[in-house]
Amino acid sequence: MQGLEHIRHFRAANPGYMTLEGTNQYLLGREAITVVDVALPSPENIDGILEQVEAMGGKKIEKILLTHVHKDHCGGALALKKRSGAKLGISRLRAGYLGGEDFAYSEGDTIDYDGGRLQVVHTPGHESGHCCFYEASHQILFTGDHILGRGTTVIPPPDGDMAQYLGSLEKLLELKLRRLLPGHGPVVEDPYGKIKEYIDHRLMRERAVLQALREGHHTIPTMVEVIYTDTPAALHPVAQYSVEAHLRKLVHEGRVEKAGERYSITPRGS
Structure with a gap:
């Protein structure tokens, strides 16, 4: 990614109405790589992530982080953990959901990666345990399904909550942001414009x-x-x-x- 040499993404082969071109699976770090979201357990998807790790100079996958527990974001997490030996993290509100998590996080927690630090921003609405990950040094936010690169996010009851969703959108306006890296669709270069567009x-x-x-x-x-x-x-x-x-x-x-x-x-x- 231009200006973000330590961050790459590998798009899962799961295109559709809800997933657009497919789920964006992000890789960040230098030698010890942290992966954000793993959509598919297929050998093709896991191989693609591992090949991307090698292409960016990574030596291993150290951590896997999940924005939320919908299948198109966590469906391949256990498969990648098994192949790579990485530690798997999940929202504390969803601890035990997959059955193989190694650690949990919640609002305000910080997670170090090789080259920086992520801050957990709890953003319920689309899913009650949904978390975004904020990288303050580059002012970027991994948004999962909270904000998409194109179109709008579905709020599916009963777990989805519209009042919480609007509150979570307002919360993001307090962050210093240059870019949003969404779970689906292209990078958002006008973060505040997009957030306000979603609220409106x-x-x-x-x-x-x-x-x-x-x-x-x-x-x-x-x-x-x-x-x-x-x-x-x-x-x-x-x-x-x-x-x-x-x-x-x-x-x-x-x-x-x-x-x-x-x-x-x-x-x-x-």
């Missing part, structure tokens, strides 16, 4: 949900049809997750009420 997008969707309710659309599928008119129908089931997440937030705030599968706006939400 979610608030726009929230207004759209409230407007749909005012217009008499009381179920999640019918709301998706009127809100996501520019989204392919194949993605409507995914859009339902985000609408549900918005509704859960609004119900918690007392602006919407739920009866069975129907939602209605309250006087407070009018």
Whole structure:
């Protein structure tokens, strides 16, 4: 990566609607390499990571860090640990999830790598244990699925939480940032613009949900049809997750009420 010679990435061969071109698996360090996220357990993916380690002058993989426990980010972690002998880390909130972790981390913890130090930034919303990793000396942030290089992140209930997600986005504005290195898509060169874009997008969707309710659309599928008119129908089931997440937030705030599968706006939400 230009200006970041000690950081490389190997993209997993798992392209799709949700993963874009595939999951970005990052490698950082000089001789002892730290890997952030391992998507696939396939020999092709593990070999590709190990070849990238050799190409950057690395002698071994020392640590594996996971942004979160969705399969497209942790699915190959145990396989890489077995091949490389690396120590595997995971959010303390997810300790034991994979069954082979060596250490756990939480908000504010620091993790040294060969050439620098990462700070753990707990960013719940997409997933309750989601963590970003901040490299202060280069002012970069490994964002996992919290922020993507293109498009927006799905917030899948019940573990996904829209109120927490918005709070986690606001939290990033407090960091000194030059670049975001996302779990999917290209590097983000305008971090504050992207963060604000994400916040604005979610608030726009929230207004759209409230407007749909005012217009008499009381179920999640019918709301998706009127809100996501520019989204392919194949993605409507995914859009339902985000609408549900918005509704859960609004119900918690007392602006919407739920009866069975129907939602209605309250006087407070009018």
